[in-house]
Amino acid sequence: RTHALLGENGAGKSTLIRILTGAIVPDAGSITIGGTAHRFRRPEDAQAAGIAAVYQEPAIYPHLSVLENIFAGREITSRFGLIRKEAMAAAVRPWLERLELAPDILGKRMSQLSLGYQQLVLIAKALTQEARVLIFDEPTSILSKSETDRLFAIINRLRADGRGIVYITHRLDEIPVIADQVTVLTDGRVTGSAPIGELDEAKLLALMAGRASRDYAAPLQHRERPTGPPVL
Secondary structure (H helix, E strand, O other): OEEEEEOOOOOOHHHHHHHHOOOOOOOOOOEEEOOEEEOOOOHHHHHHHOEEEEOOOOOOOOOOEHHHHHOOOOOOEOOOOOEOHHHHHHHHHHHHHHOOOOHHHHHOEHHHOOHHHHHHHHHHHHHHOOOOEEEEEOOOOOOOHHHHHHHHHHHHHHHHOOOEEEEEOOOHHHHHHHOOEEEEEEOOEEEEEEEHHHOOHHHHHHHHOOOOOOOOEOOOOOOOOOOOOOOO
16 A cells, blocks of 8 residues: 655644654654554564665665665675675575666666666665655655656555555645545644545645544544653
8 A cells, every 4th residue: 555644834744754764763653564563673673574665866875786785784795705706696686676777777887877767776775675665755846747656656556566655745636647545634643544545635734734623533632741840
């Protein structure tokens, strides 16, 4: 499934991503993947659980090759510590085929690729890490129309493979095309959630502005009153 996450600036989307990817330890709540509860204390924990993120502006090593970017920090080595580039290329090649990327892209420097292709490389990197949940953070804000169409086709393919997709965007016209479910955050709280077939743009805007109808509004969570005198 593709789950779209919406919210105005400051709603808490980026903080949620950082929690899901292990960059922030949450104060409360739980993360459950495949029926198993997790508590991530570092990014490596999230990666081991199968969570990966593809950000709006790809974080890359521009002067290294595509292959080196994909395996940075987790190179396949021989028992003597030598990097086995052929083994690395063999490991990623099936995923390149799934993403319709030519194998010769592995030898190119990342700086030679367009932003759209850099994103595809990072998706390939996530797949080699056996990611089960992929988070896309505003992925189309820097892409052309053709690159956006290609990305949507790949996301649909990943969804068909059984992977979970969290898709964050400000572009409401993308939601009916890519999402199965929509959840809206406002000031760090879920203000509504519904299948995409039950929402139109007016209802989405109402949810984002905090004017949700009872049909889609999330139940209010009880909040304990703070103890002690106010300090600010």
